[in-house]
Amino acid sequence: MTNKKAYKGNVIYSKDKDTLIVYDNSYVIVQDGRIVDILKDLQPDFPNENVINYEGKLIIPGFCDMHVHAPQFLQMGIGMDKELLDWLDTYTYPNEAKFKNIEHANEVYSQFVNELLRHGTLHVNCFPSIHYEASSILFKLLENKGVYAFTGKLNMDQNSPDFYIEDTNKSIEDTEKFIIEHKKSKNVTASIVPRFAITCSEELLNGLGNVSLKYNAPVHSHMCEAVNEMKICKELFPNYKNGAEIFNQNNLLGKTPTIMAHCIFMDDDVLELMKNPNCMAVHCPDATSNVNAGGIMPVKKLLDLGINLAIGSDVGGGTSLSIPRMIATTIQHSKIRNMFDNQYEAVNLQEAFFMATRSGGRYFNKVGAFDKGYHFNALIIDDFNMYGDNYSSLERLERFCYSGDDRNIIKRYIDGNEIEIKI
């Protein structure tokens, strides 16, 4: 008797940024939660009861949302015409401050994790609130569902409202405590999450950098996001050449896996720093801050430079947890950017899908693709309600990204286990 499973369907995944591999009508062989092989035909003695038949459907890797604010889930789609700093003051800080209440955190984060999974996000890099207990709840909820995740406790000790600010030393101590207390998790890793340079003193950033080095903890923050944000950074940190150096010189950029959201306005010095294989820039095409504040990341330029790139929903600055929708938006917005500034080509489906799967998942352990040895973290896509027929698997993948939604995701697997969601 084999303990292997065989998942039959039209299998698609990214080989590299330019190549989507398709195995039509084939079998993904999975043992102990990992991919052993992809076969056109099963061996004759393979037990029938171990074949899971998704014939005619697509089997694709689960998505990576590499920048999402868990507590902002409450305010998705609200205040979309507000400028970044005004939006933070009006909606975001009051909302995040509510997570001091543990019951509230438990209720909202339970919904949040369920919604992530519903949209096919199996790998996630979360932005939490400043609250230790709430952040711990989020960590455990992700862990319990098996989601591959980075998440931590947010830090902010300046330029923040009275009701939502920390003492510098307490913030550093709590962060270290959070990392020690949560370090043994299987798929979830505790990360360091300074909000952005504006709300963090140099002392705080320096302390967090030391914690990051001590525990090899990943770092997650925002950088080079909006024109006024960069202007204020320059005023607050006059001794640093640019926003990236503020992180870099405090051991928060590239010493450990470092994930920086937005990265729209980067000069050559910053691009050079971001080429470090420990760094990843996250494109959030739907983020209000991007759309409102005058910037669309020149994605193709960064891809060509070999900078690691992922896609993020940036909810609640973004309006949807759907990463396939963000794939389509990445492509569309790059085309519009290209109309007016055609020094870089537009992004194509291969590149955007790569960013949202294999590339986004690179700091987790072998996820986002179906190479041998990779975890079977997969989605089954049924496009039953999309009426045209006779389309190729790649055309159907494109259609799912542009015109599908969570209803087309009929199954989710992590480490070969089916993940149940609440409908």
Place this chain on the structure above:
Amino acid sequence: MTNKKAYKGNVIYSKDKDTLIVYDNSYVIVQDGRIVDILKDLQPDFPNENVINYEGKLIIPGFCDMHVHAPQFLQMGIGMDKELLDWLDTYTYPNEAKFKNIEHANEVYSQFVNELLRHGTLHVNCFPSIHYEASSILFKLLENKGVYAFTGKLNMDQNSPDFYIEDTNKSIEDTEKFIIEHKKSKNVTASIVPRFAITCSEELLNGLGNVSLKYNAPVHSHMCEAVNEMKICKELFPNYKNGAEIFNQNNLLGKTPTIMAHCIFMDDDVLELMKNPNCMAVHCPDATSNVNAGGIMPVKKLLDLGINLAIGSDVGGGTSLSIPRMIATTIQHSKIRNMFDNQYEAVNLQEAFFMATRSGGRYFNKVGAFDKGYHFNALIIDDFNMYGDNYSSLERLERFCYSGDDRNIIKRYIDGNEIEIKI
């Protein structure tokens, strides 16, 4: 006993392009399918059984999709990286040609009309195929559901594939016959639908113009859509100053209600023609042709000039039948346009919602708003799955457009009658 109904909820509609009117916790009084009043309190003798209670929910006008290709419904989300004319040849013409088969037409158009209604589109301007019988089926399906619509039979007699082209005289005769045969409908009006100047000879356009004048039939076509399309138009029609004059001089622009999709590249002469109150330009923010072919309509400029504007899904060049989603996309794309070409302001929610409701519906009879005497063509929006609370009705409307979908539309009314859809 009154035969009036009272619909209780948070009522929102456009007064004009700059103003959304909100009546929170109020009653829309409806008699014989039309709005009589909107009241904060009911008269004491108003019968309880005639109150339909949607307390806490939003009551908004049904949407107008003023440019959608019914037969292209089959190819939504496919071939999104192709250039317009290549996309037509590869996907669109072969797909539309299938509507020669009446069973196919009946099946697909039934699904199409159901999907329109599912997404809250109660008023529609359809682009059909060249086939008389299929177009008649679409007309009747719309009529049977009570949808307010313009639809006709498509015309194309040149620069079209052998399997999908008409004889010039037959095309004109069939169009006249179609209008005569379908003229008695209550909510649906037969229209003249030349595909675009490229596929229509001068003789055909001239003949269609005469039919339009004779029967006062509305006209629906594409214009000033893409750079290469305009270049070919100029080569094919060297005696006409621009694409609009080709229609204008053949009595197909502004003599009767005229709805022109795209209208991206309009010089001052064309803008002058489009100021005619009989003309409407339709912005299709998600259309491949727009996003791929180098143009985003300068919406704010056209609004400020007083040109009638609507929103269209442009399915299958567009990727979704959701007009609320197109409202959000209109705003976002105008912001991105504005980053690179800031001579015009970005579009706001008030303006985009106006385009998608009151303005889009102006050629139908009193639809798209809740003035006294207007038809009660309305949607009930339940944002149960959108977690934040304490938001104003306008914030919730914004959130529905950005982050909601058809599942948030729990009821649809046309002329005061609830419309059932297949789930």
